[in-house]
Amino acid sequence: MALLNLSSAQLAHLIRLVKEKETLLAQLERIDGALTALEGGKAPGKRGRKPGRPPKVAGRGPGRPPGKTGRRGKRIKAALLKIMKSAGSGGITVKELAAKLKIKPNNVFSWFYTTGKKVSGIKKVGEAKYSYTG
Secondary structure, eight states: OOGGGOOHHHHHHHHHHHHHHHHHHHHHHHHHHHHHHHHTTOOSSOOSOOTTOOOOOTTOOTTOOTTOOOSHHHHHHHHHHHHHHHHOTTOEEHHHHHHHHTSOHHHHHHHHHHTGGGSTTEEEEETTEEEEOO
16 A cells, blocks of 8 residues: 555545554553453452541531531521411411522421421421421
């Protein structure tokens, strides 16, 4: 094959084929390395945290000292209970609560599911409707 007699389309096709061959060879080398490592008894890849890094502590965000909780949850609780108390025994829907507090309804549902069930006096009076007798 004379490279001087190739057309530009043939040359472009040749370049594509050479690039594809190089990528396949690189993949083959990577696979060979992994097989060699397995034959030598080494585990593939790294697992666990980096050496010297402290373990993660559940329930705390980065930079928050232990034992400190956010104030936002306490404000939401106080505001929810105040609005629910003013609604009376008929109760108020989650959607209405979210609109009055300007927070997402999913956050209100989550509050009832987690914190709300611990508060005595909160009763579910309908579908997505709660009342507070405190």
